[in-house]
Amino acid sequence: MSVLRALLRRVLTYFSHMPLSGMIGAGVLFALSLAPSLIPRNAVVQGILSGLTAAVGFWLGLALTWLWTFLGLAVPTGRARKAIAWAASALALALVAYSLWRGAEWQDSLREFLGLERLESVFTPIVLLVAVPVALLLREIGRVFSWTATAISHQLDRIFPRRVSLLIGIPLAAYLLMNLASGTIGRLTVQSLDAMFLALDQLIVEDLARPAEDLATGSTQSLVSWENLGRQGRHFVSSGPSREAIEDFTGSPAKRPIRIYVGLGAADTPEARASLALEEMKRVGAFDRAVLVIATPTGTGWIDDAAADALEYLHRGDTAIVTQQYSYLTSYVSLFLEPGYSQASARALFTAVYGYWTQLPADARPHLYLHGLSLGSSGSEQSMNLYMVLGDPIHGAVWSGPTFANPNWSMFTQGRNPESPYWLPRYGDGSLVRFTNQKNALDIPGAQWGPVRIVYLQYASDPITFFSSDLFFRKPSWLVGTRGPDVSPDLDWIPIVTGFQVAFDMAGASGLGPGLGHLFAASHYIDAWIAVTEPAGWTAADVARLKAHLNK
Incomplete structure (x- = not known):
């Protein structure tokens, strides 16, 4: 007591x-x-x-x-x-x-x-x-x-009057402590987080088997080993709809969707990983598909299943999605600690793929699109130099959950038409970029799309x-x-x-369930992909049925 x-x-x-x-x-x-x-x-x-x-x-x-x-x-x-x-x-x-x-x-x-x-x-x-x-x-x-x-x-105090020395001492102390926090302490924090997420990334989930099909990334014939795909890469190439599943749902012939992923451990630099991804694309015939998407993942290396599945169903598997990992950290951590990684990785992959794509005959190559979620949208936004692609532009992009640091998103949002709200802007005449959320806002009366179509999918609660x-x-x-x-x-x-x-x-923000915060519903991705890629042969009833199927 x-x-x-x-x-x-x-x-x-x-x-x-x-x-x-x-x-x-x-x-x-x-x-x-x-x-x-x-x-x-x-x-x-x-x-x-x-x-x-x-x-x-x-x-x-x-x-x-x-x-x-x-x-x-x-x-x-x-x-x-x-x-x-x-x-x-x-x-x-x-x-x-x-x-x-x-x-x-x-x-x-x-x-x-x-x-x-x-x-x-x-x-x-x-x-x-x-x-x-x-x-x-x-x-x-x-x-x-x-x-x-x-x-x-x-x-x-030996040099200045007391009040002046205080006015100098306080910001100087703040500067010293901030440098300590962002330097030694910050570096140790990043290293610790990186080691922890690396250990998670290297886990091989027992119920995921190496793909048996030779054309699959991670198979015995693949240029990227199963081990070097990382946890998120193994999930990405092993998931998604099969050709049979797409045919059963659509009632028409389909192809096996192509998914290419290069993990962070596959090569030492973003450029080397991009070169490996390009060679793997050639090996599996990615440039023979109707739709080709360069996707930039989130900080952990995750590609949203809802986005990929929606695209593959809409185009009956005649698609190829390629991506490469740049980090193990979650996006909101990477956003503050290593924001440049996503941009460097996305730029390297885009440069490699776009450089090869432009060499192909215009009437015999796939339509080329960009995609990214969260920090991936930031990297994807900045992956291409506008002047570099002006003469031979890509076809469009679907960017979901853009971060507050995305420069293009910020430019479009700040320059929105005055009558439109900040959380759902309308930019210009809607020919280049449009925004949407839980309720499809992409069909703007009187607006006509231009040659490049960009859609931002975002929720006001994000x-x-x-x-x-x-x-x-x-x-x-x-x-x-x-x-x-x-x-x-x-x-x-x-x-x-x-x-x-x-x-x-x-x-x-990602724990509320699809359609809120930072977790995006497949049905909303369907609206975005339809607006950007215009898949053929889909009626309103078909689209509603697909939304119900993927939202299960």
């Missing part, structure tokens, strides 16, 4: 020495972080988010107090100061209590809005158990920054598409005016907090 009493005394002493302004700031941002955003959060994720925002609120409260004093503004004293402190503390505690009471209800209301099941686990106690240690850890990291800034400014750094300080355009059909009416923009919320939403 005495041990518990001593421990409690230490805890109370620790918290009693924390500045009141910091505690109030922590309480306010902690409470606000429990509000709903784009994606529902479980208790653990919410706890980490709330701990982070509480730590930010703590240091923000201290910073505002310091700035007030630094500027020499009047400070209340005596009873007035105590009254203000008590009132602010009471309001912050009331806000925390109210948010904890409503937190689970807010998450459940968002889940119900999106058609998901309600939370079944205990929410509030887990949030607190996770948030408190996270906030305290980040507070201690902040103290290291504060100590560093103070030490630097004390050294500068944080990987709609995150931006100015979310921390400015209300986003996708919350102005009419909202997307999958964005909750209860979502309000909160300075600082909403930025952290949407950043955290990225981690769970």
Whole structure:
């Protein structure tokens, strides 16, 4: 009992020495972080988010107090100061209590809005158990920054006046710590994550057998070994509809779809992997098909089954899809840690394939398209030099779940027609690029496609598409005016907090089920591929039947 009493005394002493302004700031941002955003959060994720925002609120409260004093503004004293402190503390505690009471209800209301099941686990106690240690850890990291800034400014006091040395010391300390985080710590983090995902990638799932057909990538005759396909590559070449399955569904003759994949371990450089992919394409007859797609995978190397299956059914297997891996990390991690990898890999593969494709007779080569999901869409977007293909252009692209960092997507979205919403833009006359979501928006009255057709498939609830750094300080355009059909009416923009919320939403964006967030439904891919590739012989009834078949 005495041990518990001593421990409690230490805890109370620790918290009693924390500045009141910091505690109030922590309480306010902690409470606000429990509000709903784009994606529902479980208790653990919410706890980490709330701990982070509480730590930010703590240091923000201290910073505002310091700035007030630094500027020499009047400070209340005596009873007035105590009254203000008590009132602010009471309001912050009331806000925390109210948010904890409503937190689970807010998450459940968002889940119900999106058609998901309600939370079944205990929410509030887990949030607190996770948030408190996270906030305290980040507070201690902040103290290291504060100590560093103070030490630097004390050294500068010999040269500059005190206030000037502080103004120099604080950003200099931030610069040093950011370099440490992005350098040594960042490098170790990337290496650790890379090693972990590499171990997962090298797993050979026992129920996936090496293809027996010689023309299949990964077979004994293939230029790419089964082992070097990687986990995602083995899945890609082993899945998808067979010729018999397509014939059974369509009732007409079909071909066996061609899928070519080169894993990260097959060669040392993107250019070498691209050269290997081209030779494998020649070996299996990819250039003899009607439709050829250069696909850029997600960070883990995954190609969306829904996108590939939809294309192959629509063209009765007369297709070839080629791709190469560039990373093991999930897209939202790769997006921040290694964004250039997807672009370098996609550019190498496009250059190799396009260079060979242009040498073929125009009337005896396949139609050439691009495809990419998530970070793959970013790489695919930037894989081709517009001036290089101007004289002999590709036929189009289907890009799904574009990231907020996609330069072309950003250009089209920012330059949209004023009457169109940010989450579903219309660009120009619709002859080059069109956007769509859960409801097919590709049939624009009076619009005619040009020689190149580009479709972006995106959902308004996708944080990987709609995150931006100015979310921390400015209300986003996708919350102005009419909202997307999958964005909750209860979502309000909160300075600082909403930025952290949407950043955290990225981690769970693929777990909601097809048609929400960052997981795309086959039926929506069907609409996109039809608009871009115009497959022959499909009636509206046939398309509806295919959507039902692939959405099972």
